[in-house]
Amino acid sequence: MSILLPTNLQQCPSSSLSPSPPLFSPPSPSTAFAVVGTRRRCLRLVTSCVSSVQSSVANGSAPAAVVVERDQIRLGLPSKGRMAADSIDLLKDCQLFVKQVNPRQYVAQIPQLPNTEVWFQRPKDIVRKLLSGDLDLGIVGLDTLSEYGQENEDLIIVHEALNFGDCHLSIAIPNYGIFENIKSLKELAQMPQWSEERPLRVATGFTYLGPKFMKENGIKHVTFSTADGALEAAPAMGIADAILDLVSSGTTLKENNLKEIEGGVVLESQAALVASRRALTERKGALNTVHEILERLEAHLKADGQFTVVANMRGNSAEEVAERVLSQPSLSGLQGPTISPVYCTQNGQVSVDYYAIVICVPKKALYDSVKQLRAIGGSGVLVSPLTYIFDEDTPRWGQLLRNLGV
Numbered sequence: 001m002s003i004l005l006p007t008n009l010q011q012c013p014s015s016s017l018s019p020s021p022p023l024f025s026p027p028s029p030s031t032a033f034a035v036v037g038t039r040r041r042c043l044r045l046v047t048s049c050v051s052s053v054q055s056s057v058a059n060g061s062a063p064a065a066v067v068v069e070r071d072q073i074r075l076g077l078p079s080k081g082r083m084a085a086d087s088i089d090l091l092k093d094c095q096l097f098v099k100q101v102n103p104r105q106y107v108a109q110i111p112q113l114p115n116t117e118v119w120f121q122r123p124k125d126i127v128r129k130l131l132s133g134d135l136d137l138g139i140v141g142l143d144t145l146s147e148y149g150q151e152n153e154d155l156i157i158v159h160e161a162l163n164f165g166d167c168h169l170s171i172a173i174p175n176y177g178i179f180e181n182i183k184s185l186k187e188l189a190q191m192p193q194w195s196e197e198r199p200l201r202v203a204t205g206f207t208y209l210g211p212k213f214m215k216e217n218g219i220k221h222v223t224f225s226t227a228d229g230a231l232e233a234a235p236a237m238g239i240a241d242a243i244l245d246l247v248s249s250g251t252t253l254k255e256n257n258l259k260e261i262e263g264g265v266v267l268e269s270q271a272a273l274v275a276s277r278r279a280l281t282e283r284k285g286a287l288n289t290v291h292e293i294l295e296r297l298e299a300h301l302k303a304d305g306q307f308t309v310v311a312n313m314r315g316n317s318a319e320e321v322a323e324r325v326l327s328q329p330s331l332s333g334l335q336g337p338t339i340s341p342v343y344c345t346q347n348g349q350v351s352v353d354y355y356a357i358v359i360c361v362p363k364k365a366l367y368d369s370v371k372q373l374r375a376i377g378g379s380g381v382l383v384s385p386l387t388y389i390f391d392e393d394t395p396r397w398g399q400l401l402r403n404l405g406v
């Protein structure tokens, strides 16, 4: 009988500190970690089901030994939850239109990428299926990638900042009772309450990253329990002392009288484009597809943070106007201003009194830039959104090729 489980379940030896035999425990025997809870019950169920029949349970295929031949490149997108709509919208902004006939259909096409098919999967399954070779590319949060990818070298981050799904994975403790004056991870670790017999109890869905973080921070007396959601209730229910969960607005923590602590952030996360190294190096067409997607993403995301600003400026020559513009720190644009003469007729003669300047300005710096333009004589300032900025090449493409060694 063989049971294939996600690697984080397979790798955990038992610990003597758990009230009953734990399934998750310290990466090193010197650290007292144990994870108990729903996953253990699920696992027990799986184990007892298979004890009487010869079977194997794998999440997707087993980790890939060879790249299985197929014609299409497979891109995994989140099938539901917060990341789903944003992933499709991002691709749409890159002129890649995912044609999904109805939301229950789990495979879709992108007409602009005829050799690519989209498979909708839960984010954690996207990571697992990249590892098993069932997917070649995927969009997931960096948190999910770290938790389920567990630093596997086959996973390559092609673009680490897709500009949505921002959150961080953080430890939170009650802001009342014995924790009232605790403000940092160090202070939490040094509380006299924790011992081998009574460790700090942390509720988390991140059963790989949680123990790893505690170990890296030298926190010894800690146990983990897990649940599938609403973890913020665990301290008030008396199930846990602390939680380790994702935070974005902070509202859920606040509403449950919990607070973050200094040194308690495990990772910052946002959506990322991830690929299987094996697929990129061995699957025909995969590298070209990823290049095209990356170029479109970079062009869109770079433009997304910028406005095009056009203004008229009186001057004697283009050079003289350029000098004035370049004297202002916010007005140099991406590669300096474009300056063109504005022609008009005076007394039947064509003349140039004004020059039009065109610059790209970061959205955040817009108002400062407008003030600086006015200060040097700019008038009639027009501001419009930028859609794409295609550079000569994308820095991430070079990085990817170096990473792949090609």
Ligand SMILES: Nc1ncnc2c1ncn2[C@@H]1O[C@H](COP(=O)(O)OP(=O)(O)OP(=O)(O)O)[C@@H](O)[C@H]1O
Pocket (backbone or CB within 6 Å): 080, 081, 082, 083, 122, 123, 124, 140, 141, 142, 143, 144, 165, 166, 167, 228, 229, 246, 247, 248, 249, 269, 270, 271
């Ligand atoms: N406030 C947040 N809470 C949770 N996830 C967030 C938050 N903000 C952004 N995210 C991102 O969204 C991803 C999770 O989305 P969501 O909870 O919808 O999906 P899921 O993986 O299906 O979770 P679940 O198993 O809870 O259904 C996270 O992995 C993270 O990258």
Ligand SMILES: O=P(O)(O)OC[C@H]1O[C@H](OP(=O)(O)OP(=O)(O)O)[C@H](O)[C@@H]1O
Pocket (backbone or CB within 6 Å): 228, 229, 230, 231, 232, 245, 246, 247, 248, 249, 250, 251, 252, 253
């Ligand atoms: O900082 P906030 O903006 O309040 O977001 C954080 C909350 O959002 C997520 O829960 P989710 O909504 O996925 O519900 P869940 O409990 O079912 O996971 C996460 O697990 C936190 O509980």
Ligand SMILES: [Mg+2]
Pocket (backbone or CB within 6 Å): 229
């Ligand atoms: Mg969730």
